[in-house]
């Protein structure tokens with residue numbers, strides 16, 4: 001992966017496997033292809049294709065010191081447009097569209113059954129199909145079928161002692177999606193720590209204002225705010241003018257928003273209203289070591305000064321930025337639990353991991369490879385480290 005000349009054809013191959021309907025290049029039907037893909041990429045990035053394999057992968061991550069796992073079902077459900085357009089007489093959408101919502105809900109409920117207390121369920125709302133996507137695009141309220149399915153998913157997650165986040169999408173959907181997730185937080189984040197987290201994309205020029213809006217609304221209405229902070233994955237497909245002009249601006253935006261949550265800085269209002277910072281939990285979802293380190297330092301300073309804290313956690317994708325995840329684990333353990341007098345809840349480090357059969361995971365793997373292509377191609381230092389370790393093991 002560190003070689004550009006090899007990475008490009010591999011991506012083309014991955015894309016072909018992910019899209020193909022042919023039996024020969026379907027990884028679930030072709031055992032040789034299945035094996036090759038498992039050895040080369042699937043085992044590195046995915047949890048497994050059934051609950052036994054997933055439990056084993058999750059156990060291995062916990063043994064390494066991760067506080068928990070963020071688990072998502074990888075399969076992207078794509079409806080044939082002709083089915084989507086098959087309108088029933090008395091409804092806008094045909095039964096196939098409602099069936100997709102049920103399939104998507106069941107996949108999420110299956111995923112919840114594999115979680116342990118404290119873990120996260122990762123929910124990709126657009127997986128619910130055209131009813132969901134059309135309502136988001138039109139910025140309409142949640143359709144009842146989606147709303148009921150989400151309530152069921154939230155209740156099952158609470159019962160499992162876990163939490164859930166809703167993935168952020170492109171802006172054309174995200175503006176409506178923010179409203180839906182705020183509505184969900186209002187319904188399900190009434191007691192104690194948040195159950196539902198929304199995702200804020202710091203690469204957007206409007207991200208800071210959006211984060212402040214979340215804080216104000218939670219403070220005014222009295223619910224707990226859960227935020228997963230990411231830089232944003234859609235730079236290649238998004239309206240470019242919505243995104244910060246430079247990488248440096250996106251980095252600053254990310255660090256500033258993280259600092260706003262960690263330092264519990266309430267937005268300025270017109271002075272007639274006193275805003276108390278709401279109960280908040282922040283998940284820093286990033287592979288950027290500088291951002292993670294800045295956030296940890298601010299959090300640690302507040303611990304040392306005995307100031308009120310925002311619940312802080314970090315997440316990276318399994319198979320990526322493992323050196324950052326492991327150093328964060330070490331850092332947190334060393335700093336936050338050493339002194340009995342200041343013993344507080346250590347910021348947890350989590351790994352995001354997708355599950356599904358090899359073929360079901362291909363679309364997910366392809367998207368992640370494209371989204372992180374820059375970072376993936378900058379992995380020569382990992383090749384060097386692996387070669388050094390191999391030499392050490394062979395020659396002592």
Ligand SMILES: Cc1cc2nc3c(=O)[nH]c(=O)nc-3n(C[C@H](O)[C@H](O)[C@H](O)COP(=O)(O)OP(=O)(O)OC[C@H]3O[C@@H](n4cnc5c(N)ncnc54)[C@H](O)[C@@H]3O)c2cc1C
Pocket residue numbers: 166167168169199201203230231232233234235243244245246247248250285286287288315316317352371375
């Ligand atoms: C656990 C986890 C969950 C995630 N969930 C989501 C999600 O729900 N939705 C989502 O959109 N993304 C999600 N992402 C992906 C995330 O948004 C980033 O694309 C990815 O993590 C790379 O960014 P980084 O913070 O790791 O750091 P870096 O690798 O330092 O930053 C790369 C990012 O910087 C930004 N950037 C790059 N070049 C420029 C430029 N010229 N101008 C402006 N900005 C630029 C882009 O956002 C790019 O992805 C998730 C990531 C993780 C780790």
